[in-house]
Amino acid sequence: MLDDYNNTQCVMKQYKGLGPDYYMCSCNSEECNDKLIFTPVNNMDMFQLPQLCKFCDVLPSICNSSGICSSVCNRTSICENPGEVCVSVWHTDGENTTEETLCHDPLQSIHGVMLDDYNNTQCVMKQYKGLGPDYYMCSCNSEECNEKLIFTPGTVTPEVLSVHAVLISLAVLLVLVVVIISFLYLHRLILLRQRQIKPKCPGRDFSDTRAIISDVDANSLNHNTELLPIQLERMVGKGRFAEVHRARLTNANAGGANMPFQMVAVKIFPSEEYISWKMERQIFLDVELRHENVLHFLTAEERRADHQYWLITAYHTKGNLQDYLSTHLLSWEEMYRLGCSLARGVAHLHSEQTPCGRPKVAIAHRDLKSANVLVKDDLTCCLCDFGLSLKLDSSLSVDELANSGQVGTARYMAPEVLESRINLENTESFKQTDVYAMALVLWELTSRCIAIGEVKEYELPFGKLRDHPCVESMKDSVIRDRERPEIPSSWCKHPGVNAVCATIVDCWDQDPEARLTAHCVVERFSALQDLDQNSLSSSPELKIQTE
Numbered sequence: 001m002l003d004d005y006n007n008t009q010c011v012m013k014q015y016k017g018l019g020p021d022y023y024m025c026s027c028n029s030e031e032c033n034d035k036l037i038f039t040p041v042n043n044m045d046m047f048q049l050p051q052l053c054k055f056c057d058v059l060p061s062i063c064n065s066s067g068i069c070s071s072v073c074n075r076t077s078i079c080e081n082p083g084e085v086c087v088s089v090w091h092t093d094g095e096n097t098t099e100e101t102l103c104h105d106p107l108q109s110i111h112g113v114m115l116d117d118y119n120n121t122q123c124v125m126k127q128y129k130g131l132g133p134d135y136y137m138c139s140c141n142s143e144e145c146n147e148k149l150i151f152t153p154g155t156v157t158p159e160v161l162s163v164h165a166v167l168i169s170l171a172v173l174l175v176l177v178v179v180i181i182s183f184l185y186l187h188r189l190i191l192l193r194q195r196q197i198k199p200k201c202p203g204r205d206f207s208d209t210r211a212i213i214s215d216v217d218a219n220s221l222n223h224n225t226e227l228l229p230i231q232l233e234r235m236v237g238k239g240r241f242a243e244v245h246r247a248r249l250t251n252a253n254a255g256g257a258n259m260p261f262q263m264v265a266v267k268i269f270p271s272e273e274y275i276s277w278k279m280e281r282q283i284f285l286d287v288e289l290r291h292e293n294v295l296h297f298l299t300a301e302e303r304r305a306d307h308q309y310w311l312i313t314a315y316h317t318k319g320n321l322q323d324y325l326s327t328h329l330l331s332w333e334e335m336y337r338l339g340c341s342l343a344r345g346v347a348h349l350h351s352e353q354t355p356c357g358r359p360k361v362a363i364a365h366r367d368l369k370s371a372n373v374l375v376k377d378d379l380t381c382c383l384c385d386f387g388l389s390l391k392l393d394s395s396l397s398v399d400e401l402a403n404s405g406q407v408g409t410a411r412y413m414a415p416e417v418l419e420s421r422i423n424l425e426n427t428e429s430f431k432q433t434d435v436y437a438m439a440l441v442l443w444e445l446t447s448r449c450i451a452i453g454e455v456k457e458y459e460l461p462f463g464k465l466r467d468h469p470c471v472e473s474m475k476d477s478v479i480r481d482r483e484r485p486e487i488p489s490s491w492c493k494h495p496g497v498n499a500v501c502a503t504i505v506d507c508w509d510q511d512p513e514a515r516l517t518a519h520c521v522v523e524r525f526s527a528l529q530d531l532d533q534n535s536l537s538s539s540p541e542l543k544i545q546t547e
């Protein structure tokens with residue numbers, strides 16, 4: 001049945017039942033069946049012209065480096081049958097490359113395979129299973145389309161291969177270099193970490209922060225590309241340049257599986273105090289500073305978003321020595337531990353060698369006081385607040401020396417500092433001022449030890465002076481009146497305390513040269529240990545625990 005008889009033109013179409021070789025149209029205008037119109041769909045089938053293809057059988061092939069090859073074929077043929085498409089077969093035997101160009105009916109196999117890309121307008125080379133690895137073939141259905149053979153990045157021609165070979169060799173070389181550099185870097189990191197974490201000598205204990213260090217330490221060398229996951233909790237101290245906060249380090253690796261966070265201390269410098277942050281960080285970054293009696297540094301961070309600079313260290317629950325002494329009395333044994341460890345910390349700062357004999361830069365603290373000493377859980381001391389510290393090496397500039405006359409806290413300033421008469425040419429002078437301040441802290445410890453007899457309320461040295469005495473009033477006391485904190489004779493009944501008091505007196509001598517060195521103070525404490533064994537053993541209360 002006709003279904004297009006209302007058309008004005010005769011548009012040819014096929015009808016089921018007529019067979020594939022019949023087209024029919026109907027229309028309803030004057031002589032409209034004079035012109036038969038084939039639409040593109042049926043036009044292809046009915047009036048397809050034979051294709052024009054390169055047809056040279058086998059000839060050499062020339063390829064360029066961008067993956068396009070062409071044969072030297074200059075013969076274009078009209079394919080025999082309208083359904084035929086252009087085909088190229090490309091082959092290499094390792095040395096020579098050839099190209100076969102031909103017309104082919106895609107419904108028939110060629111070289112044992114069926115073409116599946118003959119509707120393409122370009123001849124894109126591909127491999128066919130069954131043709132072998134050295135054969136590529138393409139087919140296409142536009143005029144002379146098999147003249148240019150396109151090799152996509154997945155396919156390789158010898159010329160492309162040579163370019164690829166160079167690129168691949170370069171890439172392999174690059175990977176090798178990266179692997180070697182990474183290996184060297186890791187090796188160095190491991191060495192550094194071993195030096196930082198391993199107790200340097202048998203018997204030394206770094207337990208205070210051992211759990212947290214391993215991951216964080218790498219960061220302190222890494223210049224803080226990533227900020228640590230830290231939640232500030234509360235402020236625990238406020239200094240000249242910064243505030244100290246207790247904080248949680250919520251790193252999964254922070255303290256093992258059953259400890260989802262670790263307490264740390266964060267010293268926060270506002271952006272105006274950048275220089276102070278940088279100076280203290282610089283002191284901490286010296287790996288040889290690490291010691292059980294020096295606050296353990298974890299990392300430094302620039303918190304740009306908050307305009308802050310952070311120093312992240314171990315946190316010590318017992319807080320600073322000044323606060324601890326104001327609320328605790330000490331047994332002789334506790335006083336000994338605190339005093340001896342304090343001297344050890346100062347001796348380590350001042351030393352030009354680590355306990356294992358490696359060279360290190362001597363450092364003067366320059367603001368030693370009980371508020372800058374922390375009490376660890378095992379009732380030993382660790383020094384903190386290195387904001388005014390000075391590296392006593394050849395890198396000290398004339399400016400640094402010139403500006404280093406009078407720094408610190410007036411109450412703890414040695415006479416030569418109060419007078420600004422410190423011998424800047426001799427780096428030992430800076431150590432001597434630290435020893436003077438240490439003597440005052442040892443006095444504070446002794447004043448709270450029950451072994452002295454009656455123990456009074458805690459008082460700072462020169463406690464009768466007002467809260468923050470100025471340099472002038474300290475000068476009056478320390479230089480004009482040659483005053484020192486009182487050591488009543490009653491304290492000296494105890495042989496241990498007596499020895500400590502003698503050491504204190506030798507450390508706060510008016511003459512800086514006459515003072516003991518911190519190292520010598522450690523030896524005096526060690527000698528006390530022998531005294532304990534020989535003379536103090538009768539009194540259990542006076543027994544010194546062997547470390």
Ligand code: ADE
Nearest residue numbers: 237244265314315316319
């Ligand atoms: N106060 C100052 N620094 C501290 C620290 N690291 N731990 C506890 N209290 C502090």
